[in-house]
Every structure is written in structure tokens, then in C-alpha cells.
Amino acid sequence: MSLFNIMNIASTGMQAENVRLNTTASNIANANSVSSSYEDTYKARHPVFAAALDQASSDQTKGVGVNVLGVVESAKPLQMEYSPGNPMADENGYIYKPNVNVVEEMADMLSASKGYETNVQVADTTKRIFRRVLQLGQQS
Structure with missing residues (x-):
């Protein structure tokens, strides 16, 4: 695997963690929003990832x-709450609240942040x- 492939893999990982x-x-941001109908209520969203496998040939993997x-x-x-005065x-x-668990979202945010950092x-x-390889080439 070349160093260029490693950079490509890291960049796709950063893009995914950014999403x-x-x-x-x-x-x-929408965890505390309220709606008057089930259909109009914000629903938690989650990205779906998949491995992107590049084949250099039928028997050798690029990355x-x-x-x-x-x-x-x-x-x-969704959360339904009886609140006739609202x-x-x-x-x-009834008012309708999103199905967002802020504690889970914060944990997910920390995990995504660490993944991005890695x-x-x-x-x-x-x-x-x-850089080191280029320096070695200059010394020869």
C-alpha cells in the first residue's frame, strides 16, 4: 500500500466523521423543538457508512x-406529551418532541471527534x- 493510499483513506475517514x-x-440543536403533529416533528438523523474497497488487481488490495x-x-x-396550554x-x-437522546448524541459527538482526530x-x-523520504533522496 502506498503512502498516497494512506492519505486517501485518512481523508475519506475525516469526511465521514465530519458528516x-x-x-x-x-x-x-433540534432536541428541544416542539411540534403540533407527528409528521412535522424533527426526527433524529444518523449517517450510514460503508467501506470503499479499491481493487488494484483481482488478487491485491489497494486500500x-x-x-x-x-x-x-x-x-x-417520538415523545408525546399532554400539554393543552401549549x-x-x-x-x-398533545405536543410532539423529537426522538433525540442528548446524552447519546454527546457520546456520539465525542466518538466522532476522536475518530476525526485519529x-x-x-x-x-x-x-x-x-518529508523523510524526500530528505533521504536528496542526501544520496
């Missing part, structure tokens, strides 16, 4: 990166190796 961070931030296949809405049920209440007096470190280490 995860943005999705998590959106979930947290594996990360593909973001998309962002899906959570299937968890101006957002429906005709039965990919940055891999890219930085690879860059230093490139």
Missing part, C-alpha cells in the same frame, strides 16, 4: 476508505514520512 459531527450537531451512503431518520418513537398543542392537547494524526504522520 457524523454535523448530523449529531443538528440532532442536538479501504469510507463512503457515506446517506443519512437516515431514526425509527425510535400554543403548539394539537386539537387533543485520521488527522494518520495524515500528519504520513506527511512526515513523505
Whole structure:
């Protein structure tokens, strides 16, 4: 595996973690929103990733990166609360809140941040190796 492939893998990892961070931030930002209907209520979103395998030939692997296949809405049920005095209440007096668990989202944000940081470190280490190889070539 060449150093260029390592940089490509690290960059796709950073892109994926960036999507995860943005999705998590959106979930947290909408965690306290309220709606008067089930359909209009914000639903937590989560990115879907897959390994992107590049084949150099039929028997040798170049590398594996990360593909973001998309962002899906959570299937968890929304929170329904009886609040007849709320101006957002429906005709039965219920308001609807998102299915966002802020504690889980914060844990996911920390995990995504660490994943991003790890990919940055891999890219930085690879860059230093490139420099050392170039320096060795100049000394010959």
C-alpha cells in the first residue's frame, strides 16, 4: 500500500466523521423543538457508512476508505406529551418532541471527534514520512 493510499483513506475517514459531527450537531440543536403533529416533528438523523474497497488487481488490495451512503431518520418513537396550554398543542392537547437522546448524541459527538482526530494524526504522520523520504533522496 502506498503512502498516497494512506492519505486517501485518512481523508475519506475525516469526511465521514465530519458528516457524523454535523448530523449529531443538528440532532442536538433540534432536541428541544416542539411540534403540533407527528409528521412535522424533527426526527433524529444518523449517517450510514460503508467501506470503499479499491481493487488494484483481482488478487491485491489497494486500500479501504469510507463512503457515506446517506443519512437516515431514526425509527425510535417520538415523545408525546399532554400539554393543552401549549400554543403548539394539537386539537387533543398533545405536543410532539423529537426522538433525540442528548446524552447519546454527546457520546456520539465525542466518538466522532476522536475518530476525526485519529485520521488527522494518520495524515500528519504520513506527511512526515513523505518529508523523510524526500530528505533521504536528496542526501544520496
